[in-house]
Amino acid sequence: MERGWRSTMQRWCLGVAMLACAAAALAQTYPSKPIRMIVPWPPGGGVDTAARLISQPLSERLGQPIVIENRPGVAGNLGTAQFTKEPADGYTLLMGSLSPNAVNPHLYSKLGFDPVKDFEFVALMYYVPSFLVVPANSPANSAKDLVEMARKNPGKLNFGSGGVGSSQHLFGVMFNTAAKIDAVHVTYKGTAPAEAALVAGQIDYMIDPPTALPFVTSGRMKALAVASKQRSVSLPDVPTLDEVGIPGVYTSTFYGIMAPAGTPKPIVDRLNKEINAILQTPDMQARLAKASAQSHNWSPQEFADFVKGEIERYREIVRLSGAKQVD
Amino acid sequence: MDLLANLALGFGAALTPLNLLYALLGTLVGTLIGVLPGIGPVATVAMLLPVTYGLPPLTALIMLAGIYYGASYGGSTTAILVNLPGEMSSVITVIDGHQMARQGRAGVALCVAALGSLFAGCVATMVIAAFAPPLAEFALRFDAAEYFSLMVLGLVSAIALAHGSLLRAVLVTLLGLLLGIVGTDPNTGIARFSFEIPELMDGIGFVAITMGLFAFAEIAINLESAARRGAIAERISRLWIGWPEFRQAFPAVLRGTAVGSILGIFPGGGATLSAFASYTVEKKVAKDPSRFGKGAIEGVAGPESANNAGAQTSFIPMLTLGIPSNAVMALMIGAMIIHDIQPGPDVIRKQPELFWGLIASMWIGNVMLVVLNLPLIGIWVRLLRVPYRLLYPVIVLVCTIGAFSANNNMFDVWVAMAFGALGYVLLKLDCEPAPLLLGYILGPMLEDNLRRALVLSRGDFTVFFTRPVSLAMLLAAAALLALVLAPAIRRRRDTVFAERE
Amino acid sequence: MQIRNPKDLVAGLLFAAFGVLAVVVSSSYAMGSASRMGPGYLPRALGVLLIAFGAALALRGLRPGAGARVRWNVVPLLVVLAAVGLFSVAAKWLGVVASTLLLVVVASAVSGEFRWRESLISGLVLGAAAVAVFVYALGIPLPVWPAFVGR
Numbered sequence: 001m002e003r004g005w006r007s008t009m010q011r012w013c014l015g016v017a018m019l020a021c022a023a024a025a026l027a028q029t030y031p032s033k034p035i036r037m038i039v040p041w042p043p044g045g046g047v048d049t050a051a052r053l054i055s056q057p058l059s060e061r062l063g064q065p066i067v068i069e070n071r072p073g074v075a076g077n078l079g080t081a082q083f084t085k086e087p088a089d090g091y092t093l094l095m096g097s098l099s100p101n102a103v104n105p106h107l108y109s110k111l112g113f114d115p116v117k118d119f120e121f122v123a124l125m126y127y128v129p130s131f132l133v134v135p136a137n138s139p140a141n142s143a144k145d146l147v148e149m150a151r152k153n154p155g156k157l158n159f160g161s162g163g164v165g166s167s168q169h170l171f172g173v174m175f176n177t178a179a180k181i182d183a184v185h186v187t188y189k190g191t192a193p194a195e196a197a198l199v200a201g202q203i204d205y206m207i208d209p210p211t212a213l214p215f216v217t218s219g220r221m222k223a224l225a226v227a228s229k230q231r232s233v234s235l236p237d238v239p240t241l242d243e244v245g246i247p248g249v250y251t252s253t254f255y256g257i258m259a260p261a262g263t264p265k266p267i268v269d270r271l272n273k274e275i276n277a278i279l280q281t282p283d284m285q286a287r288l289a290k291a292s293a294q295s296h297n298w299s300p301q302e303f304a305d306f307v308k309g310e311i312e313r314y315r316e317i318v319r320l321s322g323a324k325q326v327d
Numbered sequence: 328m329d330l331l332a333n334l335a336l337g338f339g340a341a342l343t344p345l346n347l348l349y350a351l352l353g354t355l356v357g358t359l360i361g362v363l364p365g366i367g368p369v370a371t372v373a374m375l376l377p378v379t380y381g382l383p384p385l386t387a388l389i390m391l392a393g394i395y396y397g398a399s400y401g402g403s404t405t406a407i408l409v410n411l412p413g414e415m416s417s418v419i420t421v422i423d424g425h426q427m428a429r430q431g432r433a434g435v436a437l438c439v440a441a442l443g444s445l446f447a448g449c450v451a452t453m454v455i456a457a458f459a460p461p462l463a464e465f466a467l468r469f470d471a472a473e474y475f476s477l478m479v480l481g482l483v484s485a486i487a488l489a490h491g492s493l494l495r496a497v498l499v500t501l502l503g504l505l506l507g508i509v510g511t512d513p514n515t516g517i518a519r520f521s522f523e524i525p526e527l528m529d530g531i532g533f534v535a536i537t538m539g540l541f542a543f544a545e546i547a548i549n550l551e552s553a554a555r556r557g558a559i560a561e562r563i564s565r566l567w568i569g570w571p572e573f574r575q576a577f578p579a580v581l582r583g584t585a586v587g588s589i590l591g592i593f594p595g596g597g598a599t600l601s602a603f604a605s606y607t608v609e610k611k612v613a614k615d616p617s618r619f620g621k622g623a624i625e626g627v628a629g630p631e632s633a634n635n636a637g638a639q640t641s642f643i644p645m646l647t648l649g650i651p652s653n654a655v656m657a658l659m660i661g662a663m664i665i666h667d668i669q670p671g672p673d674v675i676r677k678q679p680e681l682f683w684g685l686i687a688s689m690w691i692g693n694v695m696l697v698v699l700n701l702p703l704i705g706i707w708v709r710l711l712r713v714p715y716r717l718l719y720p721v722i723v724l725v726c727t728i729g730a731f732s733a734n735n736n737m738f739d740v741w742v743a744m745a746f747g748a749l750g751y752v753l754l755k756l757d758c759e760p761a762p763l764l765l766g767y768i769l770g771p772m773l774e775d776n777l778r779r780a781l782v783l784s785r786g787d788f789t790v791f792f793t794r795p796v797s798l799a800m801l802l803a804a805a806a807l808l809a810l811v812l813a814p815a816i817r818r819r820r821d822t823v824f825a826e827r828e
Numbered sequence: 829m830q831i832r833n834p835k836d837l838v839a840g841l842l843f844a845a846f847g848v849l850a851v852v853v854s855s856s857y858a859m860g861s862a863s864r865m866g867p868g869y870l871p872r873a874l875g876v877l878l879i880a881f882g883a884a885l886a887l888r889g890l891r892p893g894a895g896a897r898v899r900w901n902v903v904p905l906l907v908v909l910a911a912v913g914l915f916s917v918a919a920k921w922l923g924v925v926a927s928t929l930l931l932v933v934v935a936s937a938v939s940g941e942f943r944w945r946e947s948l949i950s951g952l953v954l955g956a957a958a959v960a961v962f963v964y965a966l967g968i969p970l971p972v973w974p975a976f977v978g979r
Binding site: 032040042043048049052053055056069070071072073074075077078107110112158161163164174184186187188189192193195196197199200202203213214215216217218220287290291324 | 369370372373380433450454464467468470471473511513514516525526528529535594602634644645648650651658660661665669671672673734735736775777779783785
């Protein structure tokens with residue numbers, strides 16, 4: 001009896017050891033062929049740029065080429081849904097981001113994937129805060145000015161966005177709700193035309209990601225506040241919305257690498273380690289600082305918790321925005 | 328004086344052996360890939376972006392710009408040779424360019440396209456060098472109301488495109504507008520005409536439409552009659568442009584350059600509109616407009632110059648403000664970020680050698696393009712000697728893969744098949760497909776700007792008439808419409824019966 | 829009554845049918861208000877215009893005039909589309925080489941001067957070229973060989 005138990009135990013230990021060895025071996029042989037990175041957006045733009053930024057140093061570290069595959073469609077849903085059906089062997093990765101992975105689950109009834117269960121969250125690349133920006137000739141010189149202006153003229157001010165359900169739209173709604181103001185939402189086809197309209201003074205304000213920074217530094221726009229918990233490294237003089245009494249507007253547009261659910265943990269850990277190492281290099285840190293981006297050296301678990309938190313947070317924001325559930 | 332100093336700085340930066348090599352490489356690769364239908368400048372630039380990571384920033388941008396010019400010109404090549412527009416702006420080139428090819432003048436058409444593009448490119452680059460900042464300010468003054476009026480003007484020119492029945496042109500344009508609306512409404516997020524198909528939520532792809540409408544339908548029509556099949560192969564005469572043709576084409580090139588340089592500065596479709604606008608202008612100033620659609624050289628020279636001038640001046644918003652005016656520009660901005668250059672209004676001040684180097688490289692790129700393509704014309708034209716029974720399966724294959732490659736999705740191939748059938752029916756019923764594409768391109772922009780203008784004016788329709796620029800464009804549209812309709816009405820009175828032989 | 833110009837009539841009816849489709853489908857989209865035009869406004873307007881102008885064209889076809897008959901011969905169209913359709917279905921599991929061969933042979937069948945050997949050779953050459961250009965040089969994600977061979 002005792003012997004039997006011991007032999008079971010031995011066998012079990014052996015099994016665990018072998019599994020561990022196999023896993024280690026897997027992580028050591030991985031990657032043995034080129035890796036595809038799916039970008040569910042057309043070339044150009046933030047997600048594509050993030051993918052191209054990481055793909056080269058990562059492929060150097062892994063010793064295998066990383067091929068970027070753009071599979072655009074339905075605000076990132078199409079490519080993301082296709083991605084979740086790829087084999088979970090670490091050879092197909094996704095450049096995940098705020099819209100498809102945390103916002104769209106609340107916007108689309110037929111998403112084609114489960115935002116939590118269908119993914120292994122590998123590593124956060126970085127997230128960027130958004131800024132409250134106004135045209136250079138705007139009478140408002142502070143967030144307080146703008147709020148007063150809006151309160152005096154309810155329904156008169158226009159805020160822009162890159163489309164219904166876009167991050168600028170949702171951030172705008174967050175801001176309007178927190179500041180208790182009533183303004184009209186004007187949509188543009190993407191961030192760039194919206195920024196052009198703001199520069200030209202056709203709209204009054206926008207909560208815009210750091211793509212607006214060059215306009216601010218060149219004096220085409222004024223940044224009145226940053227919508228995050230801390231001030232931004234790139235514009236340290238600009239106060240947070242919390243500081244000026246409009247609390248709770250935290251915008252973090254994240255970009256991170258994901259793998260299909262069931263990808264072996266050693267592979268996920270290996271990728272996480274390499275990506276974080278790349279992000280910690282002085283060269284990359286300098287670049288991130290310039291773009292006001294923050295990286296965190298998070299473990300896969302910390303990244304997963306962050307994304308899950310964002311998914312929950314945007315449920316209410318999407319509801320408030322009035323953006324319709326579409327199928 | 329400043330300008331000269333700046334240009335000297337630019338040429339100094341651009342004229343290094345390395346940069347010249349990559350400019351040549353870019354235009355070469357761009358031309359070769361651009362000739363493949365369905366793989367336009369955007370796909371080409373995206374694909375070759377990683378190649379440029381290891382290069383110095385200016386060299387990388389010069390190469391990417393070269394790819395852009397090359398791919399654009401490659402699109403015109405297929406438009407002329409096999410009736411297949413490689414991108415939006417060469418839709419117009421198909422109309423008279425392919426007719427010229429059918430008459431054995433493919434070499435002349437390609438030659439005019441190349442030389443017209445070179446001239447337009449050089450002039451437009453000059454415009455950028457001298458006036459980029461004020462032009463960018465001017466473009467910024469365009470609000471939604473102005474854009475709407477510009478689109479209306481564009482639509483009227485679609486009707487002027489038709490060389491057959493006006494009513495048919497109107498109907499085809501309307502259908503195109505409707506097709507452009509398919510997909511998710513950017514204002515409400517509601518999917519329109521998508522019939523629960525996720526792929527349709529992003530609308531119908533341009534590549535799929537052109538592959539179907541032009542390639543598949545044209546091939547089906549050609550296969551119906553033996554007479555049309557052999558048409559091209561048998562008569563090929565000269566490759567080089569003659570003096571009378573040059574005299575005919577040159578004024579068109581001048582006008583096209585002017586039209587393109589102006590329209591190109593407007594982000595979102597300006598450069599595309601320019602080819603259509605130029606064609607309308609040419610048809611209106613021609614002594615005998617009935618030649619158009621039957622191989623008029625001005626119908627190639629004008630639009631080709633306009634589209635290249637527009638392609639150059641569309642750099643203005645990006646260079647001066649960091650605002651991409653089309654997908655290629657968005658990619659270039661992405662490339663700049665990867666090279667650690669923050670695109671935006673600061674580039675001109677902080678990195679003048681980059682800014683002026685890029686402008687200088689536009690000249691270099693345009694010259695390279697012609698140097699490269701003039702010898703290629705002979706080869707392209709020889710391709711037409713391939714018997715049609717061997718040629719058309721190649722076109723079908725390349726278009727099929729091209730349609731797939733647009734989104735790496737077979738759905739686009741099926742859409743192309745549907746449009747092949749539609750295009751066949753339209754051609755059978757004497758309806759030209761070109762206005763459909765213009766409607767399709769303008770439709771979403773027209774609606775988007777109309778709605779935005781009304782949101783901004785809080786529902787006041789008079790904005791379109793109280794804003795001077797908008798009013799001027801609407802008046803121009805009305806005048807053009809009158810010009811188009813007047814002869815038609817007169818003709819109908821005179822020859823109701825003779826109109827249909 | 830004899831229809832004088834069936835081309836006008838058929839074209840008119842075709843466009844009017846598209847107009848009806850547009851109006852019917854967009855009837856569920858909101859019209860919106862002047863200050864916030866709904867998603868249904870333009871589609872319905874376009875649909876109505878298509879019906880009106882389409883009807884005008886159709887009526888013109890009924891007017892006396894020289895009748896231009898349409899001669900339909902849809903076989904080449906259907907065969908070409910079938911070739912494309914076959915490729916689209918086959919590419920994922922037969923790979924580019926085999927599907928190209930299939931496309932070229934089927935499409936060539938309606939050339940009027942079809943030769944088996946020629947189209948087979950052409951198909952194989954094009955298959956090789958397609959693999960080289962599209963799969964390797966351009967990196968278009970399609971398999972080269974059938975899914976059930978090797979891997």
